[in-house]
Amino acid sequence: xxxxxxxxxxxxxxxxxxxxxxxxxxxxxxxxxxxxxxxxxxxxxxxxxxxxxxxxxxxxxxxxxxxxxxxxxxxxxxxxxxxxxxxxxxxxxxxxxxxxxxxxxxxxxxxxxxxxxxxxxxxxxxxxxxxxxxxxxxxxxxxxxxxxxxxxxxxxxxxxxxxxxxxxxxxxxxxxxxxxxxxxxxxxxxxxxxxxxxxxxxxxxxxxxxxxxxxxxxxxxxxxxxxxxxxxxxxxxxxxxxxxxxxxxxxxxxxxxxxxxxxxxxxxxxxxxxxxxxxxxxxxxxxxxxxxxxxxxxxxxxxxxxxxxxxxxxxxxxxxxxxxxxxxxxxxxxxxxxxxxxxxxxxxxxxxxxxxxxxxxxxxxxxxxxxxxxxxxxxxxxxxxxxxxxxxxxxxxxxxxxxxxxxxxxxxxxxxxxxxxxxxxxxxxxxxxxxxxxxxxxxxxxxxxxxxxxxxxxxxxxxxxxxxxxxxxxxxxxxxxxxxxxxxxxxxxxxxxxxxxxxxxxxxxxxxxxxxxxxxxxxxxxxxxxxxxxxxxxxxxxxxxxxxxxxxxxxxxxxxxxxxxxxxxxxxxxxxxxxxxxxxxxxxxxxxxxxxxxxxxxxxxxxxxxxxxxxxxxxxxxxxxxxxxxxxxxxxxxxxxxxxxxxxxxxxxxxxxxxxxxxxxxxxxxxxxxxxxxxxxxxxxxxxxxxxxxxxxxxxxxxxx
Numbered sequence: 001x002x003x004x005x006x007x008x009x010x011x012x013x014x015x016x017x018x019x020x021x022x023x024x025x026x027x028x029x030x031x032x033x034x035x036x037x038x039x040x041x042x043x044x045x046x047x048x049x050x051x052x053x054x055x056x057x058x059x060x061x062x063x064x065x066x067x068x069x070x071x072x073x074x075x076x077x078x079x080x081x082x083x084x085x086x087x088x089x090x091x092x093x094x095x096x097x098x099x100x101x102x103x104x105x106x107x108x109x110x111x112x113x114x115x116x117x118x119x120x121x122x123x124x125x126x127x128x129x130x131x132x133x134x135x136x137x138x139x140x141x142x143x144x145x146x147x148x149x150x151x152x153x154x155x156x157x158x159x160x161x162x163x164x165x166x167x168x169x170x171x172x173x174x175x176x177x178x179x180x181x182x183x184x185x186x187x188x189x190x191x192x193x194x195x196x197x198x199x200x201x202x203x204x205x206x207x208x209x210x211x212x213x214x215x216x217x218x219x220x221x222x223x224x225x226x227x228x229x230x231x232x233x234x235x236x237x238x239x240x241x242x243x244x245x246x247x248x249x250x251x252x253x254x255x256x257x258x259x260x261x262x263x264x265x266x267x268x269x270x271x272x273x274x275x276x277x278x279x280x281x282x283x284x285x286x287x288x289x290x291x292x293x294x295x296x297x298x299x300x301x302x303x304x305x306x307x308x309x310x311x312x313x314x315x316x317x318x319x320x321x322x323x324x325x326x327x328x329x330x331x332x333x334x335x336x337x338x339x340x341x342x343x344x345x346x347x348x349x350x351x352x353x354x355x356x357x358x359x360x361x362x363x364x365x366x367x368x369x370x371x372x373x374x375x376x377x378x379x380x381x382x383x384x385x386x387x388x389x390x391x392x393x394x395x396x397x398x399x400x401x402x403x404x405x406x407x408x409x410x411x412x413x414x415x416x417x418x419x420x421x422x423x424x425x426x427x428x429x430x431x432x433x434x435x436x437x438x439x440x441x442x443x444x445x446x447x448x449x450x451x452x453x454x455x456x457x458x459x460x461x462x463x464x465x466x467x468x469x470x471x472x473x474x475x476x477x478x479x480x481x482x483x484x485x486x487x488x489x490x491x492x493x494x495x496x497x498x499x500x501x502x503x504x505x506x507x508x509x510x511x512x513x514x515x516x517x518x519x520x521x522x523x524x525x526x527x528x529x530x531x532x533x534x535x536x537x538x539x540x541x542x543x544x545x546x547x548x549x550x551x552x553x554x555x556x557x558x559x560x561x562x563x564x565x566x567x568x569x570x571x572x573x574x575x576x577x578x579x580x581x582x583x584x585x586x587x588x589x590x591x592x593x594x595x596x597x598x599x600x601x602x603x604x605x606x607x608x609x610x611x612x613x614x615x616x617x618x619x620x621x622x623x624x625x626x627x628x629x630x631x632x633x634x635x636x637x638x639x640x641x642x643x644x645x646x647x648x649x650x651x652x653x654x655x656x657x658x659x660x661x662x663x664x665x666x667x668x669x670x671x672x673x674x675x676x677x678x679x680x681x682x683x684x685x686x687x688x689x690x691x692x693x694x695x696x697x698x699x700x701x702x703x704x705x
Contacts, residue, residue, distance in 0.1 A: 005106035006116075009050045017043040025480055026473040034477040037127065037135050041484030044124040045491040048518075049451055052495050053443035055113055055516045056427075056504065057104045057436045063514040064101035064434065104436035113517035121492060121521055125196060128488035132481050133157055139477035142317030144273050144309075152313075168192070193522055198535060200493035204454060205539060207490070209546025210555075211453025212406060216399040217551075223392035225350075229343040233581030234567050234574060236336055240584055243329040246322070253322045254285050256315060261289050264306060273312045280319050282326075324476045340585045350385045357381040361592060402449055407547055410540040413501045416511060424503040447498055454494060458486050496522065497540065 021039050137153035172188070221227050257277055264274050278286055307315075341360055349357050357380040405422045412420035419425055423446055430438045495518065499505040505519055506512070549555065556566045568574045 005054060006051065006108055006112070009054070010047065013046045013050050014043055017046055021480075022473075024473070024475040030477055030480075031139060033135060034139050034480060037132055038480040038484045041124065041127050041132065041481075041488050044120050044127070045487040047120055048124075048491050048495055049447050050444070051116070052447060052498075052516075052518060053440040054106045054108060055117075055518050056443050056499075056502070057106060057440050058108050058113065059504065059514050059516045060431050060434075060436070060439060061101060061104055061107060066514060068101050102434050102436075104440075106436070106440065114520060117518050117521045124488040124492070128485045129196075132485045132488075133161075136478055136481045136485075139481065140317065140320075142313040142315070142320065144276055144313070144316070148313070168195075190522075196489070197493040197496060197522070200489045201497065201536070201539065203486075204490050204493050204497070205542055206546065207454045207457040208406075208450065209543045210550050211457045212403040212543070213547050213550040215453055215456060216396045216403055219392045219399065220396035223389040223396070225343060225346060225389065229340070229347065230578055231567055232336065232340045232343060233578045233585065236340060236581035236584050237577040238565060238581075239329065239333055239336055240581075243333055246326045246329045250282075250322045250326045253315075253318050254281060257281060257285075257319065258289050260307060260312075260315070268306065270306065270309060270312060273309065273316070277312070277316050277319055280316070280323060282323060321476075328476075337585065337588050341589065344585075346384050349381060355381045357384060360589070361596065399449075403453075403547075406450070407544055409501050410497075410543050413503070413540075414537045416503060419503065421501050421503065423498075423501045427502045427504075443498075443502070446501075447495065450494055450498060451491070454490055455487070458483060458490075492522075500536070 017039055020042065021035065025035060025038065027035065134153050134157055137156040138149050141149040141152040143149040143152055221231075257274075261274050261278065264270050278289065281289075345358070345360050348360075352358070356377040358377070409421040409423050413424065415421070419428065423442075426442055427439060430442065496505065499516065499519060503511065504513070504516055506515055553568075556568065560566045560568055560571065565573065565577065
């Protein structure tokens with residue numbers, strides 16, 4: 001198994017990152033470089049999280065071998081002389097032989113992990129500080145050529161890169177002038193790593209303090225269905241406002257595009273730019289603009305004033321943003337509507353005496369084998385109405401205890417004698433028994449919980465619709481790359497903080513122990529002692545204050561005072577938005593019900609009259625076959641037969657027209673008794689009688705219309 005666990009996790013993590021990117025991004029519409037950069041950033045960050053427990057178990061095994069070698073000479077000096085016989089007595093050594101170190105199942109050979117961590121760390125740092133900011137500006141640019149987009153990206157990043165060069169140059173001059181420090185490549189590399197980790201730790205504590213409280217509370221609130229339904233109404237009111245704003249913005253942008261499209265004709269030099277903009281517009285707007293376009297009219301520079309290419313670049317950027325925002329709000333509204341309808345169905349089924357879940361809008365598709373045999377309506381009722389809320393409460397309690405353990409350990413991890421960090425205690429207990437599987441699982445669960453608290457906060461925050469991660473393929477290129485930048489900046493300090501929690505970072509614990517390969521690439525933080533002994537130890541204690549502020553919703557209250565509408569149970573504005581959202585959901589449900597009723601009536605009409613039409617056609621074919629068989633009869637019989645066939649054809653045409661008209665029309669509320677008078681059920685032995693019956697029945701039907 002040597003190195004096999006590393007290879008398996010590398011493959012598994014890749015598919016995990018690919019799955020998340022498919023959930024939030026759009027493989028068909030977004031640029032390949034954007035998808036590749038985001039996938040690589042997420043993949044490298046997830047690798048650090050999944051591979052670090054293997055590094056910890058391997059390091060503990062190496063430390064065990066070092067301790068075993070130190071005790072071996074003293075314990076058994078000479079195996080031959082260990083049992084000396086003097087007469088009838090036997091001399092045994094006084095020291096006991098230490099327990100043999102067992103190699104972990106996921107042991108990674110020497111020399112692999114340092115190279116692996118260097119490649120992963122430095123690649124992620126190049127992405128987050130150099131490539132992704134440039135790719136962000138490139139993706140957001142409205143340029144019509146690659147050179148134009150590169151030029152725009154360079155201009156936008158000039159200030160960004162210049163700021164970092166100024167800070168790095170200042171630190172470089174400070175280190176060069178300081179008499180006690182020698183400016184070597186190793187120390188220069190350590191300063192750069194320390195600066196990046198310090199910036200990441202500053203943001204990490206803010207996000208972690210919010211997630212440690214909000215995640216357990218969100219699961220507890222999920223068990224309160226009334227609270228969850230009210231909050232869904234509140235979200236519906238806000239989302240409808242955003243949706244209306246997005247539609248209005250799209251209309252304004254499309255109107256401007258239409259004016260320019262009509263002004264710039266087919267042989268204008270800027271017509272190619274207009275065509276590029278039109279390709280980014282929705283299909284219905286493209287068709288409207290295409291109908292109003294007269295490509296045969298030449299342009300005249302003397303009579304008309306045409307926009308510049310710079311203004312078209314700006315318009316192109318506005319079109320991309322407006323279309324993306326409109327599509328995102330439309331999809332999110334449908335998802336939120338489904339959630340609200342489901343919560344209302346749960347509330348109705350809870351009061352039902354029949355323990356079978358009934359949906360307001362059942363799916364038109366037949367259920368699969370899972371819904372047919374396992375997740376039956378009875379099982380669904382017990383899960384949705386009884387078990388799910390208790391599961392959320394139990395999960396909330398467990399996550400709350402985990403959050404308390406994290407806060408306690410963050411405030412006490414610098415104490416090594418006695419050991420106060422709970423995670424360090426658990427790892428040291430497992431280390432004594434050489435239970436490597438437990439060590440790896442404990443490390444993975446702890447890092448995964450910390451990453452969930454941090455990453456979920458990243459996925460939830462919104463900055464004026466400028467940065468917003470939305471599921472169901474609705475995240476734009478800028479937000480995808482911005483999330484990749486945040487992950488690359490937050491993951492290394494998060495893992496370094498975790499190693500400090502379990503006392504495996506000598507820069508913090510000040511213990512002479514074997515260091516992990518991950519810590520070795522970070523360098524010794526003692527080069528900047530005021531950061532290693534001050535900021536890295538005392539700054540994480542602010543998590544306690546941030547957790548208290550999040551528990552009392554101080555941030556939400558401040559945003560509400562500033563005019564940003566947040567969900568507050570004791571606010572008058574919140575109550576108004578809840579009532580508005582409830583009315584919006586009720587209106588959408590009525591609209592959806594009317595559509596489904598119309599579809600059901602249309603299906604009934606097709607089933608009823610479609611089958612009768614087929615029977616009528618079959619009878620006509622049978623009559624034609626009989627006429628062919630009687631072609632050898634006398635001329636009199638043949639004339640009567642031809643006359644009957646003539647009436648059959650003339651009578652069938654109005655019938656078919658009437659049937660097709662009734663099937664294609666919108667379903668109206670006809671009288672059911674009138675519709676049962678089917679003209680096709682009349683006596684078909686005489687063609688003339690059938691024609692008269694059809695005419696009278698048709699007049700009755702259209703009198704009702």
